[in-house]
């Protein structure tokens with residue numbers, strides 16, 4: 001199984017290059033691995049992460065060629081936008097504006113978030129059509145290992161916050177590496193997200209060691225370890241980590257400080273900007289539907305994410321969780337999430353938008369709908385079962401009892417049914 005296909009480097013200028021995938025050209029950064037024109041390479045998130053021999057590449061490409069074009073055809077068919085549908089006049093004007101690449105006013109964004117049920121399909125169809133035009137049928141599929149549920153922070157919304165009375169675990173260094181090896185060698189992942197609470201037991205020495213070993217497998221190492229020191233992030237970048245997931249959670253600075261006691265939004269944003277500047281591929285975003293949150297805050301959240309210029313948007317519904325100060329608060333609906341995805345696609349046409357597990361926890365069948373409303377990336381949880389069920393950031397997390405291979409199969413079936421290829425072809 002393979003979550004990205006190799007391509008041939010056909011051009012290099014400075015630190016950028018062009019990769020050819022069956023005639024389709026993509027731009028990539030080439031300064032992470034020593035490569036030359038003519039090499040066959042793997043890219044993730046717009047960076048060449050590894051090279052392989054021509055013989056190996058040919059074998060994979062031969063196996064993929066037919067499927068590659070068949071999936072593309074299917075995706076195109078499923079992504080048409082029927083311009084003849086009669087709809088509410090105002091909404092139609094807004095959709096035309098989006099199609100003409102004109103920026104939306106705040107009122108128009110609010111109108112998208114407030115559309116009637118009958119008009120949802122046409123909005124999602126346009127978002128999906130834009131996704132198809134911008135990204136083709138490529139869908140990034142990353143693996144995620146949740147290696148510790150211990151956290152120094154006490155975020156009000158989170159089920160593994162410091163004060164939560166839950167069973168804790170910390171995976172040993174060799175154990176993390178063993179799971180990573182399996183994810184790469186057995187399941188074919190080319191990018192691995194290492195996620196944990198803010199657990200200071202994993203200090204610079206330990207994390208550097210883990211990053212170096214996993215990076216030596218030729219994959220993209222993606223960190224999701226919370227608000228840690230800039231020095232630590234710099235050290236891990238130097239050790240070979242190249243992507244980072246750090247949400248700002250909410251653009252409302254008062255809510256941020258209330259829900260993340262002792263912390264400030266501006267420090268968080270400063271760190272996110274620093275990480276981008278260091279050269280990390282950035283994934284960031286927010287929670288949707290924190291208590292008493294207006295639609296204006298959601299729009300501010302999307303706009304702030306856009307301003308941070310991440311390579312990937314990561315947002316999801318807030319899920320009220322027992323044992324936290326926000327237990328029992330209101331839960332969003334599936335439509336709320338789909339509208340947020342579509343609006344994000346309209347605001348930032350070229351965005352990579354992740355379908356997150358919180359979305360799937362809200363609604364088990366959302367994956368397909370989200371991918372048909374503008375989303376184009378996902379993660380597969382490869383954490384060993386005995387730990388996965390303890391990583392309870394929020395209640396009733398979906399898939400925690402699923403066998404990993406079953407989960408991979410289920411997701412690939414969804415992707416193929418929509419004509420999507422589980423390949424990250426870069427920018």
Ligand code: 5AD
Pocket residue numbers: 157158159247249286287316317318319320321358393394395
């Ligand atoms: N519901 C949904 N997402 C949550 N997170 C934390 N608690 C919850 C919750 N109750 C998210 C935060 C954090 C990510 C790791 O998990 O946005 O960044």
Ligand code: SF4
Pocket residue numbers: 151152153154155158159160161162196197198226393
């Ligand atoms: Fe810790 Fe992250 Fe949960 Fe906050 S959201 S308590 S930092 S794991």
